[in-house]
Amino acid sequence: MDMIKLTIDNREVEVPKGTTILKAAQTIGINIPTLCHFELEGLGVHNKPGSCRICVVEVAGRRNLAPACITEVMPDMVVKTNSMRVINARRTVLELMLSDHPNDCLQCAKNGRCELQKLAIRFGIRQNPYVGGEQSNYQIEVSPSIIRDMNKCVMCRRCETMCNEMQTVGALSAIERGFPAVVSTAFNQHLEDSPCSFCGQCVAVCPVGALTEVDHTPKILRAIMDEKKKTVVQVAPAVRVALGEEFGMKPGTIVTGKMVTALKMLGFDYVFDTDWSADLTIMEEGTELIGRLTKFLNGDKDVKLPILTSCCPAWVNFFEHHFPEMKELPSTAKSPQQMFGAIAKSYFAEKIGISREDMISVSVMPCLAKKYECSRDEFKVNGNPDVDYSISTRELASMIKQANIDLATLPESEFDSPLGESTGAAVIFGTTGGVIEAAVRTAYEVITKKSLPKIDFEELRGLEGIRSATIDVDGLKLNIGIAHGLKNARKLLEDIKAGKCNFHAIEIMACPGGCIDGAGQPLHHGNSDIIKARWEAIYRADKEMPIRKSHENPSIQAIYKEYLGEPCGHKSHELLHTHYFDRQTVVEVGSDK
Amino acid sequence: MYELLDKITKGQGTMDDLDQLRNLSRVIKDTALCGLGQTSPNPVLSTIDNFWDEYVAHVKDKKCPAGQCKALKQYVIDPEKCKGCTACARNCPVGAIKGTVKMPHEINQEICIKCGTCIEKCKFNAISII
Structure with a gap:
């Protein structure tokens, strides 16, 4: 590789050709401030508009200052990252940005985690000569998952990169010029009318409080206080490997037991596990897969293959909007969150002798699309939703902090029974490749009636955007595809449409990395090591489980015997399966939509 | 800026x-x-x-030496040159000029919008910008 020698702040440095000044400086411990620049290494996310101008540096011989995040190094370059000219320019740029930014930091959802606030602290901004001039003015928009307050937008355009390049959803784009310039939907549509999938990746990368999640914590606290209501909470697999980060623990720390204790201390009547319903999902989805496969092998030409997973609500929104003609392909099984809600408000409510209206069902999810999912009409019975509130990992952390609970020092406890017992197969739902691995573990044993020689399917694991593997199920070659990030999902779907692939089953997760990097997780601020640590933790948690195959979960076996009958049977269909809609957005010219 | x-x-x-x-x-x-x-x-x-x-x-x-900044301009009538012909007062679009016939007129600076009509109409070069 070609190496280039240059001088940064009087220090010589040698880096490979093509490196930016920003990265070259980092190799010798010089941390140039940035704002718009955003990169998730290894996951193919890179936002580099070079537009905020906070990272400018002085390059000898160059007329103006150079943005370090996009300027590549040149041989014998002489760079100054801290001259008066540079510092003055950065301060002025920052003052100008702050002059068009609301001052309500104390009530901002990003207070304390805001990257603009951190810059203001770093540069010691005390007074701002540019305050008092014109400001942009936009209406705040609230959707079931996401709040858009564009008055706080700094036009870093990270959300656009996520929406258009990483997810290919195309809901957000910059429009207008000057003060009216803003990132918005086409024709300023409401997010719900736009092709938005509510994956929330825009929220996960927003450096300021322009894009935030809808906060349900006050409503939940009220529900807990209400003695007439029974509160039931479920926690998704990816939450347990990330919640600790909010309390200063190392990324990848598994806090399952402590989290359960904290939820009980908060006053939830029943603390259950979404992993339980993930096992249930495997039973339903696995049976559906086996059913479709058997038909296919018997020569049925009309059978819908490949079967696509349907656990990820953002992915469901995506195909409903972008590939409605393929809405017969995904499994009709509900997502684990909704399966849990349906069982909690039927089977479990009957068991403890209360009506569904007297039960408040809460889910803790690494996800913002789950908020949207639980508000969908098909998941309501007489207007009463199966899951009343869905909160993110961040919101749970905030509730725990408000209650003066120090997660790190808590003793561990177990989930309540019966909807709390789970297996290792359910834990790995939290990462890309996990759902299909769990399904294969069960499908293998159900089809062959033999015990698996090796539980770990290493060939299905990894963080590459699209992966494929062929699993030998006793002679039957099962072709599996996996995609995460909707860009990769789109590629796979286009291939299926063109008849270019021969997969039997495909798992798709909307967020890069799967739920571990969901939009409701603690903010990673572009550090992909955090995501890798969570990823490893998920598989560690799987290894630690005594039972690692969904169909061996005794409580799942019991509910089929006691209540549901058989997988994909009549009762299951009623409670655990759903259907999809064509929601392609067509905007008529001249309509006021 | x-x-x-x-x-x-x-x-x-x-x-x-x-x-x-x-x-x-x-x-x-x-x-x-x-x-x-x-x-x-x-x-x-x-x-x-x-x-x-x-x-x-x-x-x-608070002066514009080039006479280009409207807010800093003042139109004034030189009482010695003004013949009181009333041409300026009749043409002023905002009625800022008062005075009796054949007596020097005066411009009310608070009403004046600095449009320059009076200068154009004055035949005696009695109005100037300061």
Whole structure:
């Protein structure tokens, strides 16, 4: 590789050709401030508009200052990252940005985690000569998952990169010029009318409080206080490997037991596990897969293959909007969150002798699309939703902090029974490749009636955007595809449409990395090591489980015997399966939509 | 920059504003993303370099030596030259000029919109801008 020698702040440095000044400086411990620049290494996310101008540096011989995040190094370059000219320019740029930014930091959802606030602290901004001039003015928009307050937008355009390049959803784009310039939907549509999938990746990368999640914590606290209501909470697999980060623990720390204790201390009547319903999902989805496969092998030409997973609500929104003609392909099984809600408000409510209206069902999810999912009409019975509130990992952390609970020092406890017992197969739902691995573990044993020689399917694991593997199920070659990030999902779907692939089953997760990097997780601020640590933790948690195959979960076996009958049977269909809609957005010219 | 310049042309600028304007122009030249942005402050920078005393006049004396800043202009009638023909008063669109026939007229500065009609109509060169 070609190496280039240059001088940064009087220090010589040698880096490979093509490196930016920003990265070259980092190799010798010089941390140039940035704002718009955003990169998730290894996951193919890179936002580099070079537009905020906070990272400018002085390059000898160059007329103006150079943005370090996009300027590549040149041989014998002489760079100054801290001259008066540079510092003055950065301060002025920052003052100008702050002059068009609301001052309500104390009530901002990003207070304390805001990257603009951190810059203001770093540069010691005390007074701002540019305050008092014109400001942009936009209406705040609230959707079931996401709040858009564009008055706080700094036009870093990270959300656009996520929406258009990483997810290919195309809901957000910059429009207008000057003060009216803003990132918005086409024709300023409401997010719900736009092709938005509510994956929330825009929220996960927003450096300021322009894009935030809808906060349900006050409503939940009220529900807990209400003695007439029974509160039931479920926690998704990816939450347990990330919640600790909010309390200063190392990324990848598994806090399952402590989290359960904290939820009980908060006053939830029943603390259950979404992993339980993930096992249930495997039973339903696995049976559906086996059913479709058997038909296919018997020569049925009309059978819908490949079967696509349907656990990820953002992915469901995506195909409903972008590939409605393929809405017969995904499994009709509900997502684990909704399966849990349906069982909690039927089977479990009957068991403890209360009506569904007297039960408040809460889910803790690494996800913002789950908020949207639980508000969908098909998941309501007489207007009463199966899951009343869905909160993110961040919101749970905030509730725990408000209650003066120090997660790190808590003793561990177990989930309540019966909807709390789970297996290792359910834990790995939290990462890309996990759902299909769990399904294969069960499908293998159900089809062959033999015990698996090796539980770990290493060939299905990894963080590459699209992966494929062929699993030998006793002679039957099962072709599996996996995609995460909707860009990769789109590629796979286009291939299926063109008849270019021969997969039997495909798992798709909307967020890069799967739920571990969901939009409701603690903010990673572009550090992909955090995501890798969570990823490893998920598989560690799987290894630690005594039972690692969904169909061996005794409580799942019991509910089929006691209540549901058989997988994909009549009762299951009623409670655990759903259907999809064509929601392609067509905007008529001249309509006021 | 526009807001600063606007303030200065209205006679409300301070010496701090001038420093700020100069700093802002330099930073924009240094940091703007596109060529248009980088060259946009050039007119301000070169006038600051070459006509600094005019900027100072706007701030300190509240005067526009070039007579171009509307807010700093005043139209006045020289009572010695005015014959009281009433041409200016009849043509003033806002009725800012008062006076009796054959007596010197006067312009009410609070009403005057500095449109310049009176100067055009005066046949005796009695009106000037200060």
